[in-house]
Amino acid sequence: MRFGVKGNAMITVMIDKESREIEASSPMEALEILCLRPDSYLILRDNMPIPIDEPLGDGDVIRAVRVASGG
Numbered sequence: 001m002r003f004g005v006k007g008n009a010m011i012t013v014m015i016d017k018e019s020r021e022i023e024a025s026s027p028m029e030a031l032e033i034l035c036l037r038p039d040s041y042l043i044l045r046d047n048m049p050i051p052i053d054e055p056l057g058d059g060d061v062i063r064a065v066r067v068a069s070g071g
Contacts, residue, residue, distance in 0.1 A: 009056045014063040027062060028052045034064075042067050 008023040013030050024030035027043040027050065043050055044063040056062070 009058045009060065011056050011059070012061045014061065024056060026053050026056060027064075030056070030062065031064065036064060040066060 008025045008029070010021060010023055011030065013020050013022060013034065015034070015036075020034065022030055022033050024033055028038055031038050031041060031043075031052075038052055041064040043052065043054075044065060045054075045060060047063075050062070
């Protein structure tokens with residue numbers, strides 16, 4: 001299933017064991033398209049954290065890892 005805006009990079013977002021192909025120019029845009037809260041996820045590319053505004057290119061695979069905090 002494809003989501004996003006034409007003209008952006010086609011990327012794959014892994015969330016848990018599910019993957020989605022979307023068009024997005026940054027992790028922030030990817031999270032917005034998938035209706036995920038940016039402050040609830042850490043974004044990894046090649047198992048390394050990347051900034052939320054990091055530019056993405058065609059074919060990039062990123063992983064959204066849910067973070068939890070509490071007291």
